[in-house]
Amino acid sequence: MTRTTARDDGTGAEEVRRRVRALLDAHDPSGGDPLDFLRARFDAGLAWVHFPEGLGGLGAPRALQAVVDAELAAAGAPDNDPRRIGIGLGMAAPTILRYGTEAQKARFLRPLWTGEEVWCQLFSEPGAGSDLAGLRTRAVREGGGSGEGDGGGGGGGDWIVDGQKVWTSSAHNARWAILIARTDPDVPKHQGITYFVCDMTDPGVEVRPLRQITGEAEFNEVFLTGVRIPDAHRLGAVGDGWRVAQATLMNERVAIGGMVTPREGGMIGPVAATWRARPELRTSELHDRLLGLWVEAEVARLGAERVRQQLAVGAPGPEGSGLKLTFARLNQRISGLEVELLGEDGLRYGDWTMVRPESVDFYGRDAGYRYLRAKGNSIEGGTSEILRNIVAERVLGLPSEPRTDKDVAWKDLPR
Numbered sequence: 001m002t003r004t005t006a007r008d009d010g011t012g013a014e015e016v017r018r019r020v021r022a023l024l025d026a027h028d029p030s031g032g033d034p035l036d037f038l039r040a041r042f043d044a045g046l047a048w049v050h051f052p053e054g055l056g057g058l059g060a061p062r063a064l065q066a067v068v069d070a071e072l073a074a075a076g077a078p079d080n081d082p083r084r085i086g087i088g089l090g091m092a093a094p095t096i097l098r099y100g101t102e103a104q105k106a107r108f109l110r111p112l113w114t115g116e117e118v119w120c121q122l123f124s125e126p127g128a129g130s131d132l133a134g135l136r137t138r139a140v141r142e143g144g145g146s147g148e149g150d151g152g153g154g155g156g157g158d159w160i161v162d163g164q165k166v167w168t169s170s171a172h173n174a175r176w177a178i179l180i181a182r183t184d185p186d187v188p189k190h191q192g193i194t195y196f197v198c199d200m201t202d203p204g205v206e207v208r209p210l211r212q213i214t215g216e217a218e219f220n221e222v223f224l225t226g227v228r229i230p231d232a233h234r235l236g237a238v239g240d241g242w243r244v245a246q247a248t249l250m251n252e253r254v255a256i257g258g259m260v261t262p263r264e265g266g267m268i269g270p271v272a273a274t275w276r277a278r279p280e281l282r283t284s285e286l287h288d289r290l291l292g293l294w295v296e297a298e299v300a301r302l303g304a305e306r307v308r309q310q311l312a313v314g315a316p317g318p319e320g321s322g323l324k325l326t327f328a329r330l331n332q333r334i335s336g337l338e339v340e341l342l343g344e345d346g347l348r349y350g351d352w353t354m355v356r357p358e359s360v361d362f363y364g365r366d367a368g369y370r371y372l373r374a375k376g377n378s379i380e381g382g383t384s385e386i387l388r389n390i391v392a393e394r395v396l397g398l399p400s401e402p403r404t405d406k407d408v409a410w411k412d413l414p415r
Ligand SMILES: Cc1cc2nc3c(=O)[nH]c(=O)nc-3n(C[C@H](O)[C@H](O)[C@H](O)COP(=O)(O)OP(=O)(O)OC[C@H]3O[C@@H](n4cnc5c(N)ncnc54)[C@H](O)[C@@H]3O)c2cc1C
Pocket: 120, 121, 122, 123, 124, 125, 127, 128, 129, 130, 131, 166, 167, 168, 169, 170, 219, 376, 377, 379, 380, 381, 382, 383, 384, 385, 386, 389, 401
């Protein structure tokens, strides 16, 4: 962002406010098509202000996004429903920004941000969850060549992808997927992986619902049979997919664990509200536990704020893993306490009808749903055990887990 005004305090906040006012003057936030407003907001650089100009941003400090969001919320402007498009916003977008070609950024970022195109993440496989680098889904370049090693896609030709993915949240709504596949079985497992953008409307993509403990089918199995991906949809260099995936995973942990919420805006909110509204449920033991969890939730909330401030000056580091770990533990303990507090009411579960939700919404639901869905928090986006390993090795500097497969070609690994 280059221009500032005389009243600017030096942070650029006043200039950002001026741009918000100009957007609101030109586009009525309450009347008209919400999508038109969102497109105009993106084009005005007010979608994610830290992105470059022309890609929904102003090249401004990330902290200024809070100014934009507050002004637009006060004006009653429509938002892009970040919960529904969380994988696109939290995982695909930062990866495309960092590793995508200019053509990829121009093609994908705008409809991703407005929510016109939903994204999913085709990473996990049967047998390759925590050990993601062991994945089997293979991508073979048509004609057999391995292709050039440098830079993002665009070298021409297609890749043919075959394999199976699992636990793919939102695949049933998704237009695009971020996908990692093995392109070279002859090198150690971390080296032979390449990162692609997969078109979920390709005839070779089959999405089958998987019902989870809540009764809902929020995620899916995805079978890939002869899926044709143009080289122009490769993200990063051939064989460099593990490094690109690391950027996605670091962002995923911050996206899951690092949401900035107001006090009592998280899982503790509904429990505290029940406590206040229904004195007949209280015992002194529950009181002590609720207070303890309330304090921990507040510490976690402030920790998320701290990580958000760190992010304003750089990419997410391993600290995001600690945050996601805390979030998962707390959500499970708080939702457990809520069920106990409610007694028999807590055991009732509304409806087991199979539904295919567009997003995960903890708050508009009953305690039973929160309790069951929170179980997935310690698995999705990296299990708590793996996150403890990351914190131990990369934050605390403790010795690494022994890794005997580091120098063995993937095809020679025992299975
Ligand atoms: C609700 C939900 C949504 C999901 N959404 C997606 C999605 O959209 N896209 C996607 O690609 N994936 C998704 N996943 C998959 C998720 O990322 C994997 O389930 C997860 O990475 C764990 O892999 P796994 O299930 O194969 O378990 P495993 O890797 O088999 O692990 C089993 C247990 O062993 C432990 N373990 C394994 N290795 C070690 C080790 N080295 N040290 C210590 N403990 C270890 C694990 O922590 C775990 O407790 C989702 C999962 C859930 C539950």
